[in-house]
Amino acid sequence: MKLSFRPFALLAGGHRQTLAGQFARARVTWNHPAQDIIVDAPGDVRILLRATWQAGPLSERPALLLIHGLEGCDRSGYMLSTGELAYRTGWHVLRMNMRGCGDALRICPLIYNAGVSTDLMAVLDWLASKVNTIAVGGFSLGANLTLLTLARHREAVPRAVVAAAAVSPPVDLAVAADTLSHLRNRIYQSYYVGKIKRAYRLRQKLRPEVYAPDREQASRTLREYDDAIVAPYGGYRDADDYYAKASSGPHLADLDRAVLLLAASDDPFIPRESILRWPLAPTVEVEITDTGGHMGFVGHTTAPGWFWAAERVMDFLQQTVPHP
Numbered sequence: 001m002k003l004s005f006r007p008f009a010l011l012a013g014g015h016r017q018t019l020a021g022q023f024a025r026a027r028v029t030w031n032h033p034a035q036d037i038i039v040d041a042p043g044d045v046r047i048l049l050r051a052t053w054q055a056g057p058l059s060e061r062p063a064l065l066l067i068h069g070l071e072g073c074d075r076s077g078y079m080l081s082t083g084e085l086a087y088r089t090g091w092h093v094l095r096m097n098m099r100g101c102g103d104a105l106r107i108c109p110l111i112y113n114a115g116v117s118t119d120l121m122a123v124l125d126w127l128a129s130k131v132n133t134i135a136v137g138g139f140s141l142g143a144n145l146t147l148l149t150l151a152r153h154r155e156a157v158p159r160a161v162v163a164a165a166a167v168s169p170p171v172d173l174a175v176a177a178d179t180l181s182h183l184r185n186r187i188y189q190s191y192y193v194g195k196i197k198r199a200y201r202l203r204q205k206l207r208p209e210v211y212a213p214d215r216e217q218a219s220r221t222l223r224e225y226d227d228a229i230v231a232p233y234g235g236y237r238d239a240d241d242y243y244a245k246a247s248s249g250p251h252l253a254d255l256d257r258a259v260l261l262l263a264a265s266d267d268p269f270i271p272r273e274s275i276l277r278w279p280l281a282p283t284v285e286v287e288i289t290d291t292g293g294h295m296g297f298v299g300h301t302t303a304p305g306w307f308w309a310a311e312r313v314m315d316f317l318q319q320t321v322p323h324p
Helices: 014-025 077-086 102-106 115-126 139-154 174-180 183-206 222-232 241-247 249-254 272-276 308-320
Strands: 037-039 046-050 063-067 092-097 134-138 161-167 256-264 284-289
Touching: 014 077, 014 134, 014 174, 037 092, 037 115, 046 102, 046 115, 063 077, 063 139, 077 092, 077 134, 077 308, 092 102, 092 115, 115 134, 115 139, 134 139, 134 308, 139 161, 139 249, 139 256, 161 222, 161 308, 174 183, 174 241, 183 241, 222 241, 256 308, 272 284
Parallel strands: 063 092, 063 134, 134 161, 161 256, 256 284
Antiparallel strands: 037 046, 046 092
16 A cells, blocks of 8 residues: 655645755764765766665665765765665665765765766666666655666666656756745755855865866856856756756656656645656656655654655565565
8 A cells, every 4th residue: 555645733834844854854864884885987977875785695685776965965864764764674775975975075076967867877887786676766856867867878777777766856957946046945045055155165176177266156046056057067058958958857758667756746946747747658656745845754654854755765666676
């Protein structure tokens, strides 16, 4: 029976759920041994994984690769919550840092974006050399990257990759960026833009020969930042070109693996219609809850940090992925 989301009393509503999710998972920690693994990707990119393996031969257990959202990292609460549930049920858990995120900044201080599918492909190829069965769990920006990669490279994706779950995916990046700029979302806009501008300054200090100083200063919105920083350094003409080429929405019909796309009707930055407008492959299951906000889903669950989406993702994967 499919799990249903029941928010805690007084926590229904997009803003309440979004903000409650941040607070509920602030103290979630990872209490299992983790191995640092560096995977080389095209363009002199180095990706940092944090891997927690089950005992015994690696090939005997499925692996769950988790990918964070904008300015997240392997320590993000939603990553830890989902990873904990997966580990409890016998999965290997690998938490991926996008290029230059978290502790990966020290090994590869480059700027990531929603379309760096070659990075994820390098990780999938490496992981497929270690295990026989892989699922991918992406969150927010990482969810878009997951969907885009599996669709764009579907002929090259290792056969070991059998399923994926995408939570709160901005499948139409232009709509998400423009919705974030609405007055009602000013607290989120200020938070995210502040973080990415600080991150740019860190990268600029580490790689001054690559990144120009003060280029980020005039950016007040996510779109302005993408136009000034992400697009030119990511090989795109401008923000519109970046959004058009890196959005996974136009590619959802090309997916050939079992996929759960989980979102909420009251997500402050991802309008429901921006997800439902795209044709879907028959392997894709879309589930949009009445409430849940953006990466909130705070409610009755067995997952740490009250992250119901983690339980729903694992329920989907347990039913979909061959598991000894």
